[in-house]
Every structure is written in C-alpha cells, then in structure tokens.
Amino acid sequence: MNKPAEGAGVRSFFSASQDREERWRELHRVAKGLAAGGQAEKLRQEAQALVTQLSPLEALCGYPGARLMAQLSERLKDGDGASLARLTQRISMSLLSNSYRDDPEAWKSDQEEDDPHIPKVLPPSIGRGQARKPYCEVLIVSPGERSTWGPMCDGIRRLRRDTDQFVVEPVVVGSFEDAVLAVLVNYNIQAVVMFDGFGYEAQAPLPDLRELVAAYMPQAAAARDGDLAMLLSRAMHAIRPELDVYLSTDRDVAKLAGADEAAGIRRVFYALEEMLELHLAILEGLQDRYETPYFDNLKKYAQRPIGTFHALPVARGKSIFKSNWIRDMGEFYGANLFLAESSATTGGLDSLLEPTGNIKVAQDKAARAFGGDRCFFVTNGTSTSNKIIHMSVCRPGDIVLIDRDCHKSHHYGLVLAGAQPYYIDAFPLTQYSMYGSLAIKPIKDALLQLKAEGKLDKVRMLVLTNCTFDGHVANVERTMLECLAIKPDLIFLWDEAWFGFARFSPFLRRRTAMGAAAKLRAMFKDPEYRKRFQESKGALPDPDKVRVRVYESDSVHKSMSCLRQGSVVVVADQDFHTVEASFKEAFFTHTSTSPNLQIIASLDVARRQMELEGYELVSRAIQLAVEMRREINQHPLISKYFKAATPAEMIPSEYRKSGFTDYGQPGWTLAKLVGALDSDEFFLDPTRITVLCGNAGMDGSQFKALLSNEYDIQINKTSRNSVLVQININNTRSDLAHLIKALADTSRAIDKRLAEGAEPAQAAFKARVKSLVEDVPDLPNFSRFHDAFRDNPKSKTAEGHMREAFYLAYEASAREYVKLNSKDVDERLKNGPEMVSAKFVIPYPPGFPIMVPGQVITQETITFMRKLDVKEIHGFNASLGLELLKPSALAELKKEATPKRERER
Numbered sequence: 001m002n003k004p005a006e007g008a009g010v011r012s013f014f015s016a017s018q019d020r021e022e023r024w025r026e027l028h029r030v031a032k033g034l035a036a037g038g039q040a041e042k043l044r045q046e047a048q049a050l051v052t053q054l055s056p057l058e059a060l061c062g063y064p065g066a067r068l069m070a071q072l073s074e075r076l077k078d079g080d081g082a083s084l085a086r087l088t089q090r091i092s093m094s095l096l097s098n099s100y101r102d103d104p105e106a107w108k109s110d111q112e113e114d115d116p117h118i119p120k121v122l123p124p125s126i127g128r129g130q131a132r133k134p135y136c137e138v139l140i141v142s143p144g145e146r147s148t149w150g151p152m153c154d155g156i157r158r159l160r161r162d163t164d165q166f167v168v169e170p171v172v173v174g175s176f177e178d179a180v181l182a183v184l185v186n187y188n189i190q191a192v193v194m195f196d197g198f199g200y201e202a203q204a205p206l207p208d209l210r211e212l213v214a215a216y217m218p219q220a221a222a223a224r225d226g227d228l229a230m231l232l233s234r235a236m237h238a239i240r241p242e243l244d245v246y247l248s249t250d251r252d253v254a255k256l257a258g259a260d261e262a263a264g265i266r267r268v269f270y271a272l273e274e275m276l277e278l279h280l281a282i283l284e285g286l287q288d289r290y291e292t293p294y295f296d297n298l299k300k301y302a303q304r305p306i307g308t309f310h311a312l313p314v315a316r317g318k319s320i321f322k323s324n325w326i327r328d329m330g331e332f333y334g335a336n337l338f339l340a341e342s343s344a345t346t347g348g349l350d351s352l353l354e355p356t357g358n359i360k361v362a363q364d365k366a367a368r369a370f371g372g373d374r375c376f377f378v379t380n381g382t383s384t385s386n387k388i389i390h391m392s393v394c395r396p397g398d399i400v401l402i403d404r405d406c407h408k409s410h411h412y413g414l415v416l417a418g419a420q421p422y423y424i425d426a427f428p429l430t431q432y433s434m435y436g437s438l439a440i441k442p443i444k445d446a447l448l449q450l451k452a453e454g455k456l457d458k459v460r461m462l463v464l465t466n467c468t469f470d471g472h473v474a475n476v477e478r479t480m481l482e483c484l485a486i487k488p489d490l491i492f493l494w495d496e497a498w499f500g501f502a503r504f505s506p507f508l509r510r511r512t513a514m515g516a517a518a519k520l521r522a523m524f525k526d527p528e529y530r531k532r533f534q535e536s537k538g539a540l541p542d543p544d545k546v547r548v549r550v551y552e553s554d555s556v557h558k559s560m561s562c563l564r565q566g567s568v569v570v571v572a573d574q575d576f577h578t579v580e581a582s583f584k585e586a587f588f589t590h591t592s593t594s595p596n597l598q599i600i601a602s603l604d605v606a607r608r609q610m611e612l613e614g615y616e617l618v619s620r621a622i623q624l625a626v627e628m629r630r631e632i633n634q635h636p637l638i639s640k641y642f643k644a645a646t647p648a649e650m651i652p653s654e655y656r657k658s659g660f661t662d663y664g665q666p667g668w669t670l671a672k673l674v675g676a677l678d679s680d681e682f683f684l685d686p687t688r689i690t691v692l693c694g695n696a697g698m699d700g701s702q703f704k705a706l707l708s709n710e711y712d713i714q715i716n717k718t719s720r721n722s723v724l725v726q727i728n729i730n731n732t733r734s735d736l737a738h739l740i741k742a743l744a745d746t747s748r749a750i751d752k753r754l755a756e757g758a759e760p761a762q763a764a765f766k767a768r769v770k771s772l773v774e775d776v777p778d779l780p781n782f783s784r785f786h787d788a789f790r791d792n793p794k795s796k797t798a799e800g801h802m803r804e805a806f807y808l809a810y811e812a813s814a815r816e817y818v819k820l821n822s823k824d825v826d827e828r829l830k831n832g833p834e835m836v837s838a839k840f841v842i843p844y845p846p847g848f849p850i851m852v853p854g855q856v857i858t859q860e861t862i863t864f865m866r867k868l869d870v871k872e873i874h875g876f877n878a879s880l881g882l883e884l885l886k887p888s889a890l891a892e893l894k895k896e897a898t899p900k901r902e903r904e905r
C-alpha cells in the first residue's frame with residue numbers, strides 16, 4: 001500500500017479489504033486491455049504499479065499466495081495479456097466471493113488443470129454440504145531466510161490428512177511487525193505459530209498500517225529488545241483474544257511453559273522436532289472453538305428414533321406431518337425443527353435451569369468468548385437477563401443509580417427487586433428529540449451526595465446502557481474507575497443489549513464491560529498501581545478495598561447469528577460467591593421450565609461463529625458503516641435533504657476532548673483514533689447511523705413508512721426528525737447500494753416536487769422543515785419522587801420507593817384520572833394538589849419512561865406530552881387521561897410507610 005495522504009489513515013484502514021478487492025478488479029481490467037492489444041507499454045506499467053501496490057498486502061495472505069503471485073509477475077513480464085487476464089479474473093472473483101475457501105479451482109492458474117503435482121500444495125478438496133471442511137490460515141512467524149519459507153509451507157501442507165476436519169493453509173512472515181499486521185488485515189488467520197528468534201521490524205513495511213502497531217502496542221517498540229515471542233503473544237491477544245498461539249523454541253521449554261508470561265500461549269514445542277504434533281495441536285485448537293456441544297448433541301438427538309410420551313406434541317413432527325390441515329407448517333419449517341424438539345432434559349439434552357452437561361460446557365465456552373468468568377444463557381431476551389441481574393444482586397430498599405432513559409426491563413426489574421431507583425438524566429440531544437448517555441459527573445455527584453448523607457452503604461449498583469440505542473458508547477473503564485474511587489464495592493450492570501459484537505473488534509472491545517473489567521483487574525494487581533493510588537489523593541480506588549463486580553447483559557440475537565430472544569448474562573464478579581444463591585433464585589424466577597431448545601442451540605452456534613469469524617464480520621460491518629456514512633454525507637443530492645449525524649453532532653464537544661468529529665476526519669491517523677477511543681468520555685458506534693430526515697420534510701415515522709412501503713427497507717428506531725439505520729454482520733454492499741438508491745430517489749422526488757410546485761407548496765415544505773428541525777420540544781428531565789415514597793423528604797438525594805407506588809396503583813380506590821388537555825391539569829400544576837403518576841408512561845419514540853410510578857408530574861412533562869405526536873404511548877390511554885395516585889391515598893401511605901419499610905428490611 002502507498003503511504004497515505006495525511007488523514008487517510010483512518011479511512012484507509014476502514015476500507016482496507018474493499019481497496020484490496022478494487023485493486024484486483026482494476027488489475028483485471030488493465031489485463032483485459034493488454035489482452036485486447038491496447039497501449040501495451042502504458043497498460044503494462046499500470047499493471048505493474050498495481051501489482052507493486054498489492055504485493056506487500058498479499059504477502060500477508062494465504063490466497064492467492066506466493067505461487068500464484070509469482071505466476072502473475074511472470075505473465076506480466078512476458079506481456080502475456082490473455083493469460084494474465086484469466087488469472088487476475090480468477091483471483092479477483094475468488095477474493096470477492098471468498099470462493100477460494102471452498103473451491104480448489106481458485107488455486108490453480110489457467111494452465112495447470114491437469115498438473116499431477118499441484119494438488120500437493122493446494123488445499124485438498126474442501127467438500128460440500130456436511131462434508132465441507134472449513135478453510136483457514138495459520139500464521140508462521142519465522143526467523144529463517146525468506147528462501148526457506150516456501151519449502152517450510154510445503155512441509156506443513158504435507159502434514160494434512162484426509163481425516164483432518166479443517167483445511168489449514170500456512171502464511172509465513174519474518175518479524176513482529178509483519179505478524180501484527182498480518183493478524184490485523186488477514187481475516188483467515190486462526191492460529192499463530194512463533195518460531196523463536198524472529199526480529200522486530202517489518203521486512204516490507206506498510207507505512208499506513210505500521211502506524212497501527214504503534215497504536216495498539218505503544219510499549220512494543222520500547223520492548224523490542226526483550227522477549228519478542230511473549231510480546232507478540234500479548235499483541236495477538238490484544239487484537240484477537242480467541243487466536244491460538246503456539247511457540248516453538250529451543251529454550252528451556254519446561255520452564256517456559258510454566259511461566260506466567262507464557263500463560264497466553266496454548267502450547268510450547270521444543271524446536272522443530274514435533275511438526276506433526278504441532279499440526280494436530282492447531283487442529284485441536286480449532287476444534288475447541290468449532291465444537292458447539294449443545295447444538296452438536298441436538299443434531300444427534302434429532303437423528304435418533306425416539307418415542308415421546310411427554311408433553312409437546314410437535315416434538316418429532318408426527319402431529320404435523322400426518323395432519324390433514326397443518327402439514328404446510330411442517331413443509332415450511334422443515335422436518336429438523338420438529339425432530340430437534342423435546343420437552344425432556346434427558347437424552348443428553350441437559351437442563352437450562354440446572355445445567356451439568358453440554359449446556360454447562362456451552363456456557364463455559366461462551367464465557368471464554370465474551371470475556372467473562374461465567375456466562376448464563378437466557379431464552380427470553382435481555383429484558384429477562386436484566387431482571388435476573390436486578391433480582392439477584394439487589395435487596396429491598398437498596399439504592400440503584402440508573403439512567404432514566406434505559407430500557408424498561410430495568411425499571412420493572414427495580415419494581416420486582418424493591419430497590420430504590422436514583423434516576424439520573426442523560427445529556428439531552430434536544431435537536432433530535434433523543435437523549436444521549438449518562439455522563440460520569442452526574443453519577444459521581446450523586447455518589448458524593450449519598451456519601452455526604454451517610455447513605456453510601458445502601459448503594460448497591462449502577463446501571464448503564466452501553467451502547468445506547470443511538471450508538472453512544474461509554475468510557476467504561478473510566479466510569480468504573482472513578483465510581484470505585486468513591487464506593488469501592490459498587491456493582492455495575494452494563495446493558496450491552498446492542499453491543500455484544502463489540503467484543504470482536506479490537507477498537508471497540510476496550511469500551512465493553514468485560515474488556516474494561518479485565519483491564520481493571522490487571523491494573524489493581526499491578527504494584528505500579530499502588531504507587532499511583534498513593535499519589536492520587538483519593539482520585540483512584542483503594543487497591544486494598546476495591547472489588548471488580550461487573551455484569552453484562554447482551555442480546556446475542558440483536559448483533560450475532562442467534563434466534564430472537566437469545567440473550568446472555570456475562571459475569572466478571574470477584575464476589576460472585578456472595579450472590580450465587582440469589583442469582584439462582586432469580587434465574588429460576590424468570591426462566592421458563594420449557595425453554596426453547598433452538599434458542600439455546602443458536603446461542604451455542606453464535607458463539608462458535610464469533611470465535612472463528614467475529615473479527616472478520618465485525619470489521620466488515622464497521623467498514624460498511626463508515627462507507628455508508630460517507631456516501632450519504634458526500635452525495636451532492638442526498639445531502640441536501642438527509643444527513644448521517646456525525647460523532648460531533650451526536651456527542652457534545654465536552655465529552656470529545658480529543659477533538660474527534662468524524663471517521664474520515666482530515667488529519668486523523670489511526671493512532672489518534674485509538675487515542676480518542678481510550679480517552680474521550682463518549683464515542684459513537686459507527687454501525688448505528690442516525691439519518692436525519694427533518695430537512696426532507698418528514699418525521700422519523702413518515703420516513704420509516706416510506707422506506708418500508710416503497711423500497712422494502714426496514715429500519716430500526718425513529719425520532720421526531722431521524723431514523724436509525726443499523727449496520728450488522730449480515731449487511732452487504734448491495735444493502736448499502738439499496739439504501740443509497742432509496743435516499744437518492746427520494747431526494748430527486750423532493751427536488752422535483754419543489755421545483756414544480758407553486759409557491760404555497762414550497763412555503764408549506766419550508767414550514768414543515770422548520771417545525772421538524774427547529775421547533776422541537778424540550779425533553780423533560782426526571783422531576784422527583786413524591787414525598788410519600790421517600791425515606792427522608794428533606795434529603796438532597798433522589799432515590800424513592802417506586803415499588804410502593806407501583807402497587808398502590810393496584811388499588812382502584814387509590815387511582816384517579818385527569819385528561820391531558822383538560823383545565824384540571826393546568827389548575828393542579830398551578831395550585832396543587834400535586835399530580836403523581838401511577839404508571840410508567842412510555843411514548844415510542846423516544847421509548848423511555850417520561851413518568852414512573854410515584855413521580856411528581858411537572859409542567860415540563862405535560863408540555864412534552866401535549867406536543868408529542870406519536871401514536872404509541874404505553875401506560876397512557878387518551879380517553880381515560882393520565883392515571884394518577886389520589887392525594888388521599890398518598891397521605892394515608894405516608895402515615896404507614898416508615899414502620900412498614902423498617903419491617904421489610
């Protein structure tokens with residue numbers, strides 16, 4: 001690759017795989033010109049320049065590999081345009097479709113079809129269907145001369161046996177830098193074998209990618225004279241924790257294998273004596289990730305002739321396939337779905353409620369993949385995972401700090417647990433009618449106030465959403481560090497319903513609950529940290545008191561290949577033993593005794609996929625999202641009416657101290673981007689694209705309907721003047737083209753309408769745009785709990801007994817209604833008595849409660865409600881009016897409350 005222009009670093013990394021494919025296509029185009037007898041010398045030079053650009057990157061990839069690259073150079077030298085065109089077409093198509101992973105033909109040049117020697121160095125027949133052997137690559141880091149690499153690869157290929165489950169193709173590099181670059185750019189690498197004695201510096205440096213090494217491993221260059229194998233092993237795992245790393249050395253292997261610093265190395269071999277063992281170890285490492293214990297067993301179970309005498313008539317499908325009336329259901333879903341159904345926990349199916357067999361093993365593998373100590377499968381969505389966590393760690397009366405606009409499962413979870421929410425407002429993005437995320441300062445202010453009032457011991461947990469629906473990603477490490485400095489045993493629940501995929505991006509991982517928990521654990525153990533703590537004057541957590549207690553809930557179904565409702569709770573809690581029993585109770589409370597087997601199996605399979613190709617899928621999704629943003633904002637027509645909101649627009653500058661404004665920001669290198677990821681308080685997930693549509697004269701719901709009705713495009717959430725486009729691991733470049741075309745067509749239609757419309761129509765459009773973009777209602781902050789629900793109404797802290805309000809509303813005699821637009825509302829706002837909500841009132845959008853049970857209703861809330869023009873408002877029936885708690889019931893409750901609360905504790 002060429003040295004990029006200043007600022008191209010971020011962009012060139014995010015488009016690296018696409019640039020590669022484009023260069024191959026370009027090479028094919030030039031070769032075709034040569035074959036057609038065009039301007040030979042000019043075209044030959046163009047082709048040569050492209051080969052020169054491609055070569056350093058191709059040296060890091062197994063396909064097309066050294067042999068085909070050498071043939072390509074030969075054809076170019078010979079000026080054989082026709083052969084060159086055939087070869088480049090084959091390579092370019094294979095790379096585009098990834099067919100080289102399945103098709104041995106892709107590895108042949110056009111003149112080799114019948115060469116009997118070639119299959120020896122090609123991947124063996126990869127097979128089809130059930131017999132398919134997944135293809136991957138092993139990176140060999142060798143200190144040997146380049147001339148030895150070819151024979152070494154041949155030797156490794158000769159170890160392949162028909163019984164191997166995977167096809168493993170070697171790629172050799174000669175240095176630390178090259179190895180790091182290879183792992184970053186080559187998605188096929190699944191294992192790394194280091195032969196001791198390699199050097200540090202890249203032999204053929206890629207300047208714009210080299211910068212990445214510096215960004216990832218700032219300490220690497222300083223440590224280059226140290227133990228490079230250990231350094232490289234750490235670097236590999238910092239990029240892709242799931243990679244299997246092996247070391248072949250002639251040092252004292254026994255001593256080395258037991259050393260702490262070698263803990264990340266899967267096996268240590270003595271020199272070259274064990275090549276077959278090494279090959280087998282690589283296959284075993286792959287098998288460990290590939291194995292899906294629950295799914296594998298379910299497939300076996302489905303093939304057995306089992307007689308069922310238990311509930312679930314659909315099991316085995318007989319009630320369906322023999323039916324006169326519902327056979328189409330069987331035909332639609334296929335037999336396996338029913339053959340794999342059972343209500344039994346025998347036959348090796350294990351029990352989700354008390355796993356001891358393959359569900360347990362599957363959960364352990366998921367814990368490894370998601371980076372926690374423990375993982376629990378949940379088959380009713382993250383809504384349930386959240387309630388399980390609330391119920392297992394919170395006791396009645398505990399105080400929980402929580403962002404008010406978090407998912408409703410948390411609010412209901414608090415009602416169930418009886419804990420007192422202390423609502424803290426996220427920063428508002430009033431211009432888009434949405435909230436951002438919860439900043440660290442208001443959380444710390446709340447903790448400090450609780451401390452001042454002597455209530456810190458009642459604080460149990462902090463609940464935060466990461467990332468938010470709209471893509472705000474917290475600085476997880478800093479948030480935890482600063483909160484733990486005030487309350488060292490605080491429990492954190494990070495709702496990562498949308499963010500599970502981030503674990504598999506080396507960029508985003510640092511901003512996940514588990515990524516940060518691992519970092520904090522290591523930090524608190526480090527003797528250096530103790531020194532920093534002593535100098536920090538209380539700004540850092542006390543290493544003798546601090547406990548790392550982190551819970552993550554994750555809708556696997558939202559960002560990975562898992563059936564709907566598949567969710568996990570991932571735990572990194574060093575005091576888990578203290579809540580293990582209550583966790584079990586909470587799990588029993590919320591888990592069906594008939595969990596869906598297919599959901600469990602798909603959780604298992606989603607884990608397998610992410611451990612093997614998560615890095616590739618997530619990297620490609622991020623690249624696509626960055627490209628989508630650029631296309632929208634740089635398109636001359638589309639950008640007149642639509643805009644992909646940039647990080648600068650979604651995150652106030654006070655939370656972006658690095659100055660980061662957009663992914664293709666001029667002057668920004670990758671190192672700077674990584675710096676922003678480390679230091680900024682908030683970062684915007686590139687895959688969640690808020691498309692502003694107010695300038696097109698449409699509100700979010702209208703635009704959503706237009707995309708769905710006219711273009712068959714489904715999108716996610718809407719706001720008053722935006723829709724949310726989410727790029728996932730399933731999205732392709734065709735999807736990108738589809739959306740861009742829809743935006744271009746819509747823009748063209750608006751342009752035409754405005755050009756052809758009379759002045760009143762243009763004025764109406766302008767007015768509509770103004771109303772959507774400028775006349776946006778202020779977002780109501782959380783007001784306060786009514787005094788009846790507060791232990792001490794004089795307290796400055798905001799917690800309240802929401803459960804009491806929730807259940808008080810069950811009494812018909814305690815409820816009353818007032819119509820939203822009635823004079824009564826204005827009268828009571830002015831002269832009282834205070835109106836107190838009996839309900840959670842949740843308008844969609846924005847989708848968070850603007851009233852919770854026990855909350856005093858203020859003018860702000862009423863104004864917002866009156867301006868709301870959405871149809872779906874949970875907890876509000878316009879014909880009845882606002883459901884309130886009667887003042888008399890509140891007065892009665894207040895009398896009884898204190899002794900009752902004391903009794904409950």
Ligand SMILES: Cc1ncc(COP(=O)(O)O)c(C=O)c1O
Nearest residue numbers: 381382383384407465495497555
């Ligand atoms: C932040 C957040 N948490 C939890 C959930 C609930 O997840 P699930 O749909 O898996 O129950 C959602 C759903 O949209 C959400 O946005």
